[in-house]
Amino acid sequence: MITKLVDSIQLYMPLTLKEQTFLKSAVKLRSYNKNAVIFQEGDIADAIYFVLEGCVRLFYNVGGVDKTAFFYTEGQFICAGDSYTFNRPAQENYEALEPTILAIISKSSIEQLLKQSITFEQIARIAVENELLTAQRLIASFVTKSAEQRYVDLLANQGDLFLRVPQHYIATYLGVSPETLSRIKQRVVKG
Template structure:
């Protein structure tokens, strides 16, 4: 619980009683490697916090799954449109490795907001962070080549290369696994020159 409390404390100070309310609102779940956490077609009524591990966000497109994002330790996850508007989700979340997640359900969030109104700030910050991440991702695909996107990922989230299968990284970068191998080889050759 310390990680999520520290994340909240980075934005607002919680009293011991408020920390207890937060702890009471949270359920811990452990997902095994490749286990689906949430799947498309369902209506989301949960927000997740990755306490440990890695989660892949993907979409089914014409029978193939396309990786859109990776969430790692300390990040919040929410199928935002589904959660907000109570409609079926189009996204899927999968544990890449054994992953420990804290779950906050809508009813528990509503109760927590009554008990600790300043938690609303956390909801706003989580939403803002998700929006900024999405804007950066869109800008990256519009303004950068696959090789530049690969280098950005390597520099900002290099640990993913130890945790995530290559085909998921290739999908995330918008290239085939073969193209990703060629990009890696070109970069390695440049570094040796």
């Protein structure tokens, strides 16, 4: 299972056998049942997660209403960045939407990895840059596109989410009500 993590990291940069061994020793695996809370607002993040299997929803509780911000699937890193970096209580929540297996690397283990090899520092920088680009694209889509355009993009780029994620979560992710999502789907099918 950890091999999936090593293979994914090597897409960024090749690892020597010694670096692979360091990484494998730093990782803990954890399974979550469907609907399990992985991390919740108010907690202080002390680890980075990597999705080996499953689907995780990032959401915020806004006035008692859950608002979905992102979905993480196989091969993606998860980190409550502000909390992790500045040691502050997090505002976000993470929930397993299906049975999920995560590789978890604690902050102390990450610090050890960074001391072992400069390669891990380079990988961390690339991963942060990728997360920043993803966030910028998401913001740009809300500023420049309609909900229908965002729906079409999601269908084209991550269509498998429609089979894995309850529709009301897709609706909040797109910034619409479930009823509006139904109307958008009907228009797209007819169009």
